[in-house]
Structure formats: structure tokens, C-alpha cells
Amino acid sequence: MPVSLYKANEIEKEIASKWKRENTYEKVKKASEGKKPFFFMDGPPYATASIHLGTAWNKIIKDAYIRFWRMQGFNVWDQPGFDTHGTPIELQVEKSLGFSSKKDIEKYGTEKFIKKCRAYATKYIGVMSKQFEDLGVWMDWKKPYLTLDNHYIEGAWFTFKQAFENGYLYKGSYPVHVCTRCETVVAYNEIEHKTVTEKSVFVKFPVRGKENEYLVIWTTTPWTLPANTGVMVHPDFDYAYVKIDMTGETLIVAKELADNLMTEVVETGNYKITKSVKGKELEGVKYDHPLKDLVPALQGMERGHRVVTSSRFVNLDAGTGLVHTAPGHGSEDWQVGRQEGLPVISPVHLDGTFTEDAGEWLKGRYTKDTDPMIIEKLSERNVLVGTQETAHEYPMCWRCGTPLLSLTSPSGSSR
Numbered sequence: 323m324p325v326s327l328y329k330a331n332e333i334e335k336e337i338a339s340k341w342k343r344e345n346t347y348e349k350v351k352k353a354s355e356g357k358k359p360f361f362f363m364d365g366p367p368y369a370t371a372s373i374h375l376g377t378a379w380n381k382i383i384k385d386a387y388i389r390f391w392r393m394q395g396f397n398v399w400d401q402p403g404f405d406t407h408g409t410p411i412e413l414q415v416e417k418s419l420g421f422s423s424k425k426d427i428e429k430y431g432t433e434k435f436i437k438k439c440r441a442y443a444t445k446y447i448g449v450m451s452k453q454f455e456d457l458g459v460w461m462d463w464k465k466p467y468l469t470l471d472n473h474y475i476e477g478a479w480f481t482f483k484q485a486f487e488n489g490y491l492y493k494g495s496y497p498v499h500v501c502t503r504c505e506t507v508v509a510y511n512e513i514e515h516k517t518v519t520e521k522s523v524f525v526k527f528p529v530r531g532k533e534n535e536y537l538v539i540w541t542t543t544p545w546t547l548p549a550n551t552g553v554m555v556h557p558d559f560d561y562a563y564v565k566i567d568m569t570g571e572t573l574i575v576a577k578e579l580a581d582n583l584m585t586e587v588v589e590t591g592n593y594k595i596t597k598s599v600k601g602k603e604l605e606g607v608k609y610d611h612p613l614k615d616l617v618p619a620l621q622g623m624e625r626g627h628r629v630v631t632s633s634r635f636v637n638l639d640a641g642t643g644l645v646h647t648a649p650g651h652g653s654e655d656w657q658v659g660r661q662e663g664l665p666v667i668s669p670v671h672l673d674g675t676f677t678e679d680a681g682e683w684l685k686g687r688y689t690k691d692t693d694p695m696i697i698e699k700l701s702e703r704n705v706l707v708g709t710q711e712t713a714h715e716y717p718m719c720w721r722c723g724t725p726l727l728s729l730t731s732p733s734g735s736s737r
């Protein structure tokens with residue numbers, strides 16, 4: 323047929339009604355009964371809205387695939403499914419009720435809220451099934467599996483129990499990205515990054531047992547300083563001992579970044595490099611955390627507050643070549659911390675506020691809001707080298723746009 327005569331709309335309608343009239347789908351299924359089985363369980367889309375091009379494309383490919391096996395004479399189990407659980411549905415319902423935090427759900431009544439979510443998801447199961455059927459997808463639309471069905475939930479727990487009984491489960495701790503608005507962990511592939519400009523700080527950590535000698539670290543997240551338990555250096559980089567004439571202080575920084583730090587941050591030209599060592603020679607150097615007396619979580623730490631080496635996570639792109647390490651607030655920090663035996667602390671609740679382990683001055687405050695308080699305290703104690711406005715990539719919740727925090731669940735004990 324010439325292309326100009328091909329009328330997709332009409333042909334689709336005609337074929338759909340022919341399939342319906344002649345029960346073609348049912349006949350095909352019947353004809354393959356007793357034959358070799360082929361199992362297809364659909365990966366379920368979220369029942370949150372009408373289908374979009376992505377979901378349509380996905381189903382069309384699957385439809386072609388299972389048709390192929392049918393034509394090969396297989397008895398195809400073709401069950402679609404719908405994901406009806408979790409944050410995407412909750413968020414839609416929260417929006418419709420005008421909620422601003424998860425606490426609003428408790429005020430509204432959890433049971434009532436769950437019913438609303440169930441009704442919302444159920445409505446879209448109907449809408450989406452109809453749309454997939456209209457696309458001509460041959461799946462068993464009368465019998466989808468739903469993640470809200472008790473037998474499905476029991477199946478999930480049964481599987482989990484098997485893993486437990488076979489000893490495949492253990493309780494650990496690992497920093498994960500948390501949305502403090504949704505009060506939930508956000509999966510790695512769900513994270514969106516946005517460039518934000520924030521105040522970064524250069525901080526002096528006094529070297530233990532030395533007069534006027536400091537390790538200088540740099541961080542774009544001052545609120546993570548109360549969880550600092552180490553400093554990373556690169557074993558092969560050169561580190562300079564820079565003596566400032568006016569104060570008599572010696573700052574330890576990567577040699578390549580020393581001039582920049584002095585002119586741009588300290589703003590002095592009167593200094594000299596008195597000695598230079600390789601990073602590995604700094605390994606094991608101990609320092610006193612300048613906020614230790616204010617933060618209970620930092621106290622009584624035997625293996626913390628020392629220099630460790632990493633050739634993977636230290637670079638000279640920015641900062642000082644000495645990396646502030648808070649193993650409770652970042653996966654790179656965690657990896658190195660675990661390897662080097664640094665303590666992991668994360669004195670922060672899931673809603674982003676500090677716990678009492680961060681001390682009375684921070685307790686109950688939202689972490690990111692305390693940056694100015696922390697900077698002021700560092701300045702008061704004469705350990706603030708300087709600040710700089712820095713544009714950097716920050717992870718955001720794709721659902722609600724809240725900046726994500728990297729936190730370690732305090733309930734887990736590490737193995």
C-alpha cells in the first residue's frame with residue numbers, strides 16, 4: 323500500500339475491534355495451553371499518572387518480545403504489574419492535601435492517609451491498563467500483580483526471611499543520601515545534581531604536641547565538621563610547611579596550592595616555606611579537633627583525628643590537598659575511613675537536624691542552616707583561615723528539589 327494511503331488511526335481501530343470481536347488474544351492463549359512455558363513478569367511502572375512516551379516505548383518492546391515467543395509456540399505467562407508503594411504515590415497524595423512535611427501525615431492520621439494512597443494508586447491502575455491495552459499490548463490486563471496486595475507483600479517478606487535464614491543478611495552502616503523533606507533515602511540513580519554557590523571554609527587543625535603548627539583543610543560543607551574524624555593526604559604529593567611572618571604560625575598544605583592559599587585566602591605575601599615532605603611522611607600525624615569540647619560525639623575517640631593517606635580521593639584541583647574526612651557523611655570518606663579504622667559518626671536525625679551528640683549548641687537545628695554558626699565559632703577560636711564563595715555540584719532530591727544530605731543511619735552497627 324502506498325504510504326499516502328496508510329491511515330494509522332483507522333487501521334489501529336479496525337485491528338483492535340477485530341481482535342476484540344474474534345477473541346484473538348484468548349484464542350492464542352488457549353492454543354498454546356500445555357506447551358512449553360515461557361515466563362514473563364513485567365517490571366512494574368508506578369501507578370502515579372497517565373502513561374508517557376517512556377512507559378509506552380518500554381511496553382511496546384516487551385510486547386514484541388513476548389509475541390515472538392508466542393509465535394515460537396511457547397505458552398507465555400504474560401503478567402503485567404503495578405508498583406503502588408512508596409514515595410512517588412505518597413508525594414502525589416501529600417501534594418493534593420497540601421502537606422509540607424511527613425509530620426503532617428501523622429497529624430492527618432496514618433490510617434486515613436494510607437487509604438488515600440491506596441485509592442490514588444488504584445485509580446491509576448485502571449487508567450494505565452486501558453492505555454496499554456489501547457496501544458495493542460498483549461498482556462493479561464485482567465490479572466496484574468499489585469505490590470499492595472497482601473500476597474505480594476508476604477512474598478517479599480518470605481524472600482527476605484529466606485535471605486536471613488541462610489545468613490545472607492548483616493547489619494552494617496554506610497552513608498546514604500537522604501532527603502530530609504521526604505525523610506527517606508534516595509537511590510543513587512535518582513539523584514540530580516545542581517550547581518550551587520556556597521561559602522567554603524579553610525580551617526586550621528592544630529597538630530598535637532606542636533606549638534603553632536596546623537594542618538589546613540578545606541570544605542564546602544561546614545556542617546560536616548562536627549563529624550570529622552580524619553584528614554586525608556596523597557602519599558606522593560609534596561606538602562609544604564609554610565611559615566607566616568606576622569603570626570609565626572606554620573601551615574601545612576600541598577606545595578602546589580600554597581601560593582594560592584597565601585595570596586587568595588590568607589592574603590599575605592610575607593611567608594616562607596621552611597620544609598617540604600611527601601604526604602606519606604604525614605601519615606599518622608595527630609591533631610586536635612578545634613570543636614571537640616562542644617561536640618560529645620568527638621570525645622573519647624582513640625583512633626580518630628589523625629592523618630591517613632589516599633591516592634584515590636586527594637587531588638590538587640581545589641582546596642589545600644588535605645581532605646577533611648567525615649566517614650559518616652560521604653561514601654569516599656567512609657571507604658577510606660573503614661580501611662584506615664577511623665571512627666564513623668553521624669550525629670544527625672533523618673529530618674536533617676542535629677542530635678544531642680552534636681552538642682547543645684547544634685542540637686535540634688537543621689544541619690545546613692548551621693554553617694554560619696560553625697564558621698563563627700571557628701573564627702572565635704582563631705582556627706578559621708578564610709572563606710571563599712565556591713560553585714560546586716550539590717545532590718538534590720529529584721522529587722521535591724530539597725538538597726540531599728549524606729548520612730549514616732545511627733542504628734546500624736558496622737561489621
Ligand SMILES: [Zn+2]
Pocket residue numbers: 501502503504505719720721722723724
Ligand atoms: Zn524529597
